Amino acid sequence: MAKVHIIMGSQSDWPTMQLATKPLDDLGVAYECSVVSAHRTPQRLVEFAENAETNGVEVIIAGAGGAAHLPGMTAAMTWIPVVGVPVKSASLNGLDSLLSIVQMPKGVAVATQAIGTSGAFNAGLMAAQILAGSDKELRERIKTWRAKQTESVPTNVE
Numbered sequence: 001m002a003k004v005h006i007i008m009g010s011q012s013d014w015p016t017m018q019l020a021t022k023p024l025d026d027l028g029v030a031y032e033c034s035v036v037s038a039h040r041t042p043q044r045l046v047e048f049a050e051n052a053e054t055n056g057v058e059v060i061i062a063g064a065g066g067a068a069h070l071p072g073m074t075a076a077m078t079w080i081p082v083v084g085v086p087v088k089s090a091s092l093n094g095l096d097s098l099l100s101i102v103q104m105p106k107g108v109a110v111a112t113q114a115i116g117t118s119g120a121f122n123a124g125l126m127a128a129q130i131l132a133g134s135d136k137e138l139r140e141r142i143k144t145w146r147a148k149q150t151e152s153v154p155t156n157v158e
């Protein structure tokens, strides 16, 4: 099974969460994606979190919007690192999602990213960086990827 699992609260989160797959594809990191809702499918969440270690998952990316309890509840049920993505919501532009995800109580950690597509992209990058701690080849690919990004930024304003 893939070491990275991307979960999201709804199919409607996919246009945002698919950005997380971009750096993973670029860096050759395998992943799986599922809809798991803390509110609408709570039992699916329990099963996912309880079986994640057995299934070989090493990093979980969890995105949700509004009352975004998915990342925190997942983190509550597993020691596996959870990277949280606040999905932009219709009513409050994702500020509700951000605060729901970032304000974790001491003792249960979620690595919260920025609201929306930047956060989703960086969640993929963060997952790769976590895995790179024990994967030298991936580490080198990340260094190359970062160097290319740096080179792509022009000095001159056109």
Ligand code: RP5
Pocket: 008, 009, 010, 011, 012, 013, 037, 039, 063, 064, 065, 066, 067, 087
């Ligand atoms: C959350 O509610 C989901 O993560 C999504 O961002 C939001 C709205 O879901 P839908 O009503 O579009 O399914 O649980």
